[in-house]
Amino acid sequence: MADAILTINAGSSSIKFALYELKETLVRTAVGLAENIGQAPHLLIKTGKDVALEKRWPDHAPLNHEDLLEEVLNWVETHLGDDQLVAAGHRIVHGGKTFLGPTLLTPAHLVDLARLNQLAPLHEPHNTAAVQALFKLRPELPQVGCFDTSFHHTMPELATRLALPRKYYDEGVRRYGFHGLSYEYITSRLPEVAPHLSKSRIIVAHLGNGASMCAIKDGKSVDSTMGFTALDGLVMGTRCGAIGAGVLIYLMQSDGMNADDLTDLLYKKSGLLGVSGISSDVRTLLASPKPEAKEALDLFAFQAARQAAGLIASLGGLDGMIFTAGIGEHSPEIRAAICERLAWAGIQLSSEANAANEPAISTCESKVEVHVIPTDEELMIATHTKHLINK
Numbered sequence: 001m002a003d004a005i006l007t008i009n010a011g012s013s014s015i016k017f018a019l020y021e022l023k024e025t026l027v028r029t030a031v032g033l034a035e036n037i038g039q040a041p042h043l044l045i046k047t048g049k050d051v052a053l054e055k056r057w058p059d060h061a062p063l064n065h066e067d068l069l070e071e072v073l074n075w076v077e078t079h080l081g082d083d084q085l086v087a088a089g090h091r092i093v094h095g096g097k098t099f100l101g102p103t104l105l106t107p108a109h110l111v112d113l114a115r116l117n118q119l120a121p122l123h124e125p126h127n128t129a130a131v132q133a134l135f136k137l138r139p140e141l142p143q144v145g146c147f148d149t150s151f152h153h154t155m156p157e158l159a160t161r162l163a164l165p166r167k168y169y170d171e172g173v174r175r176y177g178f179h180g181l182s183y184e185y186i187t188s189r190l191p192e193v194a195p196h197l198s199k200s201r202i203i204v205a206h207l208g209n210g211a212s213m214c215a216i217k218d219g220k221s222v223d224s225t226m227g228f229t230a231l232d233g234l235v236m237g238t239r240c241g242a243i244g245a246g247v248l249i250y251l252m253q254s255d256g257m258n259a260d261d262l263t264d265l266l267y268k269k270s271g272l273l274g275v276s277g278i279s280s281d282v283r284t285l286l287a288s289p290k291p292e293a294k295e296a297l298d299l300f301a302f303q304a305a306r307q308a309a310g311l312i313a314s315l316g317g318l319d320g321m322i323f324t325a326g327i328g329e330h331s332p333e334i335r336a337a338i339c340e341r342l343a344w345a346g347i348q349l350s351s352e353a354n355a356a357n358e359p360a361i362s363t364c365e366s367k368v369e370v371h372v373i374p375t376d377e378e379l380m381i382a383t384h385t386k387h388l389i390n391k
């Protein structure tokens, strides 16, 4: 055993976490999930394949995120014995104009973080609440915030602008881009997995419940399908993606919707779930015989290819495409549907390699190399945290 770092990804009803021991490299020795918080909480911690701790509480047990974090910290400290938990690293979705890179947090930062809540209502308040809870539970424990927007601060100013009056840009109403920890991890893998792509023009497609694509040139983000918030861009599990602003005006005028109604509709009831009326889960939709399921998946691929075409313009051409996250790593059907629509850009998939979920899935003749690389956002968080506490 050795001293360790805890990574935390707190959501509305769940907390995902991982323990990394500081050996010669960072070694993940435990992973865990606290879910169903607010209903019937369930906590599961695994060390490798072994279940190290499992606890269930009854319906409506009065436990909140802070109580479950306390359970996690108690387990971690017992598990480490004489070794120390030296820091916690948090995934935080929005860094706004304030947080340009991973940051060693102080309680004073909570005010800056709270200001960003509105910009990512599905994630940010829960990310921030976990930081606040840890300051209360373990005031001496260093905490590092790792922001999904940071990777995109290399985007040229043009790619960050919205065509609104200038004062809004100055206030921070601009395009940011998200999933930065995932893109940073994928970029860090390229020298080993596909060396010639690390100095070229690539699109990384992070396709999970939240989905986006990033245009990366010479290892740096130059454009992203997500913008001011993580609502923009691709069709997602329950989020609408790019939508004309006029639709919002229509919904406000004709349906009398206010900001809360729109937040609920656009973040939680739209996307694959809204279009199919069945599920937000790609596996369920692929297995469904209903035409609405196919329509939702077709729209997902259509929008993805259309937006990839925009990123190709930002890159001035395309040398490589990388798929990652739940759908990107596991769904040959969706990868094929997107790539077929991008054949004009020189993408040719090997149907055998794609069906077998191999790491390299383009044909030898394909002008654009296509790879599948599993992402690891937690490792990025642990790496930044280690760096900031000088361990």
Ligand code: ADP
Pocket: 207, 208, 209, 210, 237, 280, 281, 282, 283, 284, 325, 326, 327, 330, 331
């Ligand atoms: P999150 O954004 O919540 O981290 P994930 O990256 O875990 O999401 O991706 C979740 C998505 O991945 C879901 O739509 C799920 O259906 C899809 N997915 C996971 N495994 C498969 C699979 N074997 N085939 C198709 N889709 C899959």
